Amino acid sequence: MTRRAVLYSKPGCHLCDDARRMLNDLRGEFDLTIDEIDITTDDALFKRYFDKIPVLLIDHRVTIAAPIQHEQLRVALKAQSSFDFL
Numbered sequence: 033m034t035r036r037a038v039l040y041s042k043p044g045c046h047l048c049d050d051a052r053r054m055l056n057d058l059r060g061e062f063d064l065t066i067d068e069i070d071i072t073t074d075d076a077l078f079k080r081y082f083d084k085i086p087v088l089l090i091d092h093r094v095t096i097a098a099p100i101q102h103e104q105l106r107v108a109l110k111a112q113s114s115f116d117f118l
Contacts, residue, residue, distance in 0.1 A: 035109060039068045040077065040087040051086040051100045062109050 041048035071077040088096045094108050
């Protein structure tokens with residue numbers, strides 16, 4: 033099953049760049065669609081996430097905020113995968 037990851041980020045954020053790289057690296061291990069949303073284009077998102085980015089939402093259920101670690105992301109994706117069999 034394809035996983036959907038939504039990355040909330042903003043331009044010039046090096047932690048966001050790192051999260052994007054990790055997601056792309058994990059595409060080989062997981063069937064993953066990645067959408068990125070620039071929080072600077074939406075006042076409500078900016079107010080909600082400005083001090084938390086990058087923020088990652090996986091399949092509308094799992095939220096991970098900065099700092100995001102590679103293994104933390106892998107575990108979250110694996111945990112979501114286990115729901116496919118329930």
